[in-house]
Amino acid sequence: MHIDTIGHGPDLVLIHGWAMHGGIFAPLTERLAQRCRLHRVDLPGHGASRDYAAGALEPEACAQAIAAATPPAVWLGWSLGGLVALRGALDRPDTVRGLVAIAASPCFVVGPDWPHGVEPDVLRAFADGLGRDYHATIERFLALETLGSPDAQRELRALRQQVFARGEPDAAVLCDGLDILGRTDLRAALPALATPSLWIAGRRDRLIPAAAMRWSAGQAPVGRYLELPAGHAPFLSDPQAVADAVADFVDAQVRA
Numbered sequence: 001m002h003i004d005t006i007g008h009g010p011d012l013v014l015i016h017g018w019a020m021h022g023g024i025f026a027p028l029t030e031r032l033a034q035r036c037r038l039h040r041v042d043l044p045g046h047g048a049s050r051d052y053a054a055g056a057l058e059p060e061a062c063a064q065a066i067a068a069a070t071p072p073a074v075w076l077g078w079s080l081g082g083l084v085a086l087r088g089a090l091d092r093p094d095t096v097r098g099l100v101a102i103a104a105s106p107c108f109v110v111g112p113d114w115p116h117g118v119e120p121d122v123l124r125a126f127a128d129g130l131g132r133d134y135h136a137t138i139e140r141f142l143a144l145e146t147l148g149s150p151d152a153q154r155e156l157r158a159l160r161q162q163v164f165a166r167g168e169p170d171a172a173v174l175c176d177g178l179d180i181l182g183r184t185d186l187r188a189a190l191p192a193l194a195t196p197s198l199w200i201a202g203r204r205d206r207l208i209p210a211a212a213m214r215w216s217a218g219q220a221p222v223g224r225y226l227e228l229p230a231g232h233a234p235f236l237s238d239p240q241a242v243a244d245a246v247a248d249f250v251d252a253q254v255r256a
Contacts, residue, residue: 001065002048003041007033008255011071014040015062016077021047021166023226024078024159025040027239028246035247039070039184043081045173049164058182062179063088067095074098074250079145079208079232083108083184086193090186098253099244102109102200105212105230106186116212120182127178130171138163139173141203148204149231158236190219196256197223198249200242202230224249 004022005162006029009050014025022040029038032171045052055061062084066075075096082104089099129137142159146152197220201213210227217225226245228234235242 001041001044001062001069003039003066003069004038005037005059007036007038008133009034009036010039010084010128010250011028011073011074012036013066013073013085013145013252015040015066015075015077015081015084016043016046017081019046019141019163019169019174021253023047023160023165024162025235026162028243029105029236031175031243032108032247037089039064039073042166043084045176046169050167051169052173052243054176057173059083059090059180063091069251074100074253075234076100076102076182076246077104078102078235079104082216083180086186088192089152089195089197090189093100095197098249099193099195099197100240100249101213101216103208103213103236105208106184106190106216107212108181108184108208116209116215117209118205123182127175129172134168134171135209137148144207145232147206147231148159149233150203150204150229151229153201153232155233155236159233187216187219190216191221193220193223195222196249197251198245199223200226200228200233200245202232202237203227204230205232205233 044056060084075085082101089096199213199217201210217223230237
């Protein structure tokens, strides 16, 4: 797994979302590198982590690999990366000293007892589309990520520029990622979360409703909730607010 390190200060691991790579966090990197030592992960099959084996993208496997390659730190996960970060925090509270979840729910799809997500058919349609028209499917997903953002066109351009900046993820990797999003449900584990957590939601997020993040923060024993007037990628639309909140959270864990 490729992990690059930049900056000075308390350690902070950054874990990206579906189809992306660590470079997507450039707006945060610029603002946090003077306050934190950042470890930017490329998940298996993404970015510079070109080798991929079946099962390597599972949150438990990813969390284990990241923990082995980084010092004890606060972990920040966006979207799919939030599931990895949450799994790491649940399994390794001595290693994961704090959890920051950005637009990341413990359960991404709706169900009979969970209205705060996307319909399973939406994820299945994206998986089916990867085999028929790879680039158009990626484009549709990026557009969905920016829906509701106050600056959707600028965010869409930023996502387009980043998505293939480190090569194209294999379609099999992306299908596995969608499968993980569709079947992972960590809601029942939240009350056992031993590490402090910060849940940053976008009020206009069309993928992960803010209500899912608010609920998650309430279930976590030491959870805090922050809602911004943003879509699914608040670190693109309001990077300074996100950076300030993250840096303050990291500092609080260092002082604890």
